[in-house]
Structure formats: structure tokens, C-alpha cells
Amino acid sequence: MTRSMQSFPSEASHRRQAYGTKVAAIAVFAAIFLAPVLVPAQTARPNFRRHPVSLAKPLTVYFVDVEGGHAALYVTPSHQSLLVDTGWPDHNGRDADRIMAVVKHADLDHIDYLLITHYHADHVGGVPNLVQRIPIGNFIDHGPNRETTNAPTQQGFEAYQAVLAHSNAKHILARPGETIPLAGLTTTIVSADGKVIATPLPGAGQPNPYCKTTPTRPQDQTENGRSDGIVLQYGKTRIVDLGDLTWDREMQLMCPDNRLGRMDVYVVSHHGWYPSSSPAFVDGIAPRVAIMGNGETKGGTPSVWDIIEKSPRLKDLWQLHYSAEGGLQHNVAAAYIANLKGASIKNGSDGHYIRLLAYPDGRLVVYNSRTQQSKTYPAVQ
Numbered sequence: 029m030t031r032s033m034q035s036f037p038s039e040a041s042h043r044r045q046a047y048g049t050k051v052a053a054i055a056v057f058a059a060i061f062l063a064p065v066l067v068p069a070q071t072a073r074p075n076f077r078r079h080p081v082s083l084a085k086p087l088t089v090y091f092v093d094v095e096g097g098h099a100a101l102y103v104t105p106s107h108q109s110l111l112v113d114t115g116w117p118d119h120n121g122r123d124a125d126r127i128m129a130v131v132k133h134a135d136l137d138h139i140d141y142l143l144i145t146h147y148h149a150d151h152v153g154g155v156p157n158l159v160q161r162i163p164i165g166n167f168i169d170h171g172p173n174r175e176t177t178n179a180p181t182q183q184g185f186e187a188y189q190a191v192l193a194h195s196n197a198k199h200i201l202a203r204p205g206e207t208i209p210l211a212g213l214t215t216t217i218v219s220a221d222g223k224v225i226a227t228p229l230p231g232a233g234q235p236n237p238y239c240k241t242t243p244t245r246p247q248d249q250t251e252n253g254r255s256d257g258i259v260l261q262y263g264k265t266r267i268v269d270l271g272d273l274t275w276d277r278e279m280q281l282m283c284p285d286n287r288l289g290r291m292d293v294y295v296v297s298h299h300g301w302y303p304s305s306s307p308a309f310v311d312g313i314a315p316r317v318a319i320m321g322n323g324e325t326k327g328g329t330p331s332v333w334d335i336i337e338k339s340p341r342l343k344d345l346w347q348l349h350y351s352a353e354g355g356l357q358h359n360v361a362a363a364y365i366a367n368l369k370g371a372s373i374k375n376g377s378d379g380h381y382i383r384l385l386a387y388p389d390g391r392l393v394v395y396n397s398r399t400q401q402s403k404t405y406p407a408v409q
């Protein structure tokens with residue numbers, strides 16, 4: 029299932045490091061480590077069966093190219109699924125089709141949970157197209173639209189409400205501190221509707237030294253700051269995906285104490301655009317791998333790129349697109365970019381995705397569907 033990465037071009041690495049080639053023997057470790065986080069599979073809906081956990085299997089995450097929007101499909105070891113956001117409306121259903129391409133790859137016939145982080149068009153816009161293509165078990169969102177003065181946002185919200193009204197799916201209101209019941213991992217909502225968790229995640233809560241060097245910013249008044257954010261923990265592996273959560277809310281989460289702790293994978297907030305990714309947050313979570321859902325002309329701000337690249341534990345940043353704003357100095361090497369310069373302008377993009385395999389011992393494998401090559405990051409000992 030995991031492609032060999034031996035032919036991955038070493039000259040393309042923008043950070044010198046040895047490629048991990050070992051296939052870790054993780055089963056014993058996983059069996060020991062996973063025991064405390066196992067939760068009973070939820071059977072609230074009649075069509076939901078119990079999902080046995082296969083300890084050696086990875087959590088798989090597909091980062092879909094929705095041209096500067098957000099759509100990330102999490103498929104658990106027991107084949108449950110969580111889709112975070114749906115990309116844009118229109119374009120003849122382009123983004124829903126791209127989501128369906130990875131849905132097919134993951135061999136899913138439904139999506140268990142669809143989390144809508146907030147109501148901007150690049151996140152909620154794809155919902156009407158998507159529900160025509162695949163059943164959704166549960167919709168999760170932060171409640172009412174808080175940016176009613178913005179016409180496209182209100183339109184996106186209303187289109188989503190129409191879908192909810194005609195759906196038999198369960199509707200769940202996201203609240204910080206609650207969990208999404210995916211078997212074998214712990215998926216905690218850490219932000220929703222402008223609020224963040226009041227108490228640290230287990231093991232977190234240490235003072236964050238990066239707060240005092242990070243300037244504060246005024247409270248965001250848009251839907252971005254209302255984003256539902258999640259932290260997924262699978263064994264030792266931790267992934268954070270905060271939608272478009274803004275700098276001010278990041279600092280509420282991270283200062284003065286770091287309520288999240290360290291992360292292995294940072295799903296870069298807000299397409300790598302400057303209103304998010306404060307140093308207090310990025311340096312505080314200190315990811316080993318970051319995956320940025322920028323478009324060629326949206327997101328990928330050089331200042332954010334620098335903050336991520338300079339964060340203390342980073343091995344690699346991956347980009348869904350070349351960033352025009354980043355130019356020569358602020359783009360990663362081509363091997364780490366799913367859609368190269370001009371892809372979206374000339375061809376409507378080829379829609380290449382990035383796939384992450386996250387193993388419970390901390391081993392990560394990142395795959396670029398354009399190059400069809402993978403890179404392995406060994407577990408941190």
C-alpha cells in the first residue's frame with residue numbers, strides 16, 4: 029500500500045536529512061500504547077456497525093486539492109471516515125469530484141462525519157455537490173453563521189442549511205472539549221464558534237515560551253475565528269487541523285500555557301495565509317511535518333512560510349500548490365509540491381493530492397500523487 033520512496037530525489041530535499049527507509053515493527057508497541065485510548069465504537073445510528081481496530085494499520089489522511097480551499101479526508105484504521113470541509117461551490121462540482129476521487133481510493137461508500145469548520149465558501153461551498161455523490165452520516169458544525177453581513181458567506185450557510193433540512197443525517201453541534209467518536213483514536217474538538225478548550229489536552233499545559241515574542245492581534249470578527257478545530261491522537265501520533273482559525277484564537281489556545289502540546293503534523297491553518305500561524309502557535313506545537321493547503325494565488329504568504337520553516341522540529345513542509353506570492357524564496361522544492369507553477373492557471377489544475385499515513389508509533393509517510401513518490405519520517409524515539 030505504501031509506495032517505495034527509494035527513488036525520491038535527494039537533491040529535491042530542502043532540508044538535509046536521511047530518509048527513513050526502515051519498515052518499523054510497530055505492532056507490539058502499538059498494542060501497548062493504544063490500550064488506554066481505545067474507545068468503544070459508537071453505534072448511535074442503526075447503519076453504523078462496530079469497527080474493530082487493526083493496530084498495525086495507519087490513519088490515512090488525503091489532502092485534496094481544492095484550489096486554496098480546505099478538504100481533508102481522514103480514514104481511520106477501522107475504515108471510519110471524517111471529512112473536514114468540502115472546498116468551493118460551482119466549477120461544475122470540481123471539488124466534490126476531487127473529494128470523490130480520494131473517497132474511491134479509500135474504498136468508502138459513505139462518509140461517517142463531515143465537519144464544517146466555518147461558513148466561508150472555500151470550506152462549506154462544496155457541500156451541495158458532495159451530498160449528491162455520497163451519503164453523509166453526521167454533520168458537525170459550530171452553529172449559526174456569525175458573518176451574516178457577508179453575502180457569499182450567508183449564501184454558503186443557507187445552501188448548507190438546505191442540505192441539512194433535506195437530510196436524514198444527524199446534526200452535531202461542535203463544542204470545545206468534546207470528542208468525535210472515531211474508534212481507535214481520540215479526536216478532540218479544541219475550538220468552535222470562537223471559543224477554545226479551557227483545559228489542556230492530556231500531557232499538555234506547560235508554559236509556552238513563544239508567547240512573549242509573538243505580537244498580539246485584535247480579535248477576528250469573521251467566520252475564520254469561529255473555525256472548529258480538532259486534534260487527532262492515534263497512539264503517539266498527533267495531528268492538528270484548525271480550519272482557518274485566526275492568530276488571536278491561536279494565542280488564546282497557546283498562551284500563556286500551551287494547551288495543545290506538541291504535534292507531529294500541522295495541517296497548516298488558513299491555507300498558509302498571514303491572518304493565522306502565529307509563532308506562539310506554530311513554535312508551540314513544533315510540528316515535524318506541515319502540509320499547506322494553499323492555491324497558487326491564495327495563501328502561502330512568505331511570512332507564514334518562514335514561521336513554519338523555522339519552527340523548531342520541522343523536517344518538511346509540503347504544499348498543495350506552488351505559491352505565486354512565495355516566488356523563488358518561499359516555495360519548497362518541487363518534489364514537495366503537489367501542483368506546480370501554472371497548474372491551476374493553464375489547466376484548471378490537475379488536482380493532485382497529498383496523502384499522509386500516520387502510524388501509532390509516530391512514523392509518518394507522506395505521498396505526493398503527482399510524483400507518485402513517498403517520504404518516510406521515522407518515529408521520534
Ligand SMILES: [Zn+2]
Pocket residue numbers: 096097098148150151272298299
Ligand atoms: Zn479558507
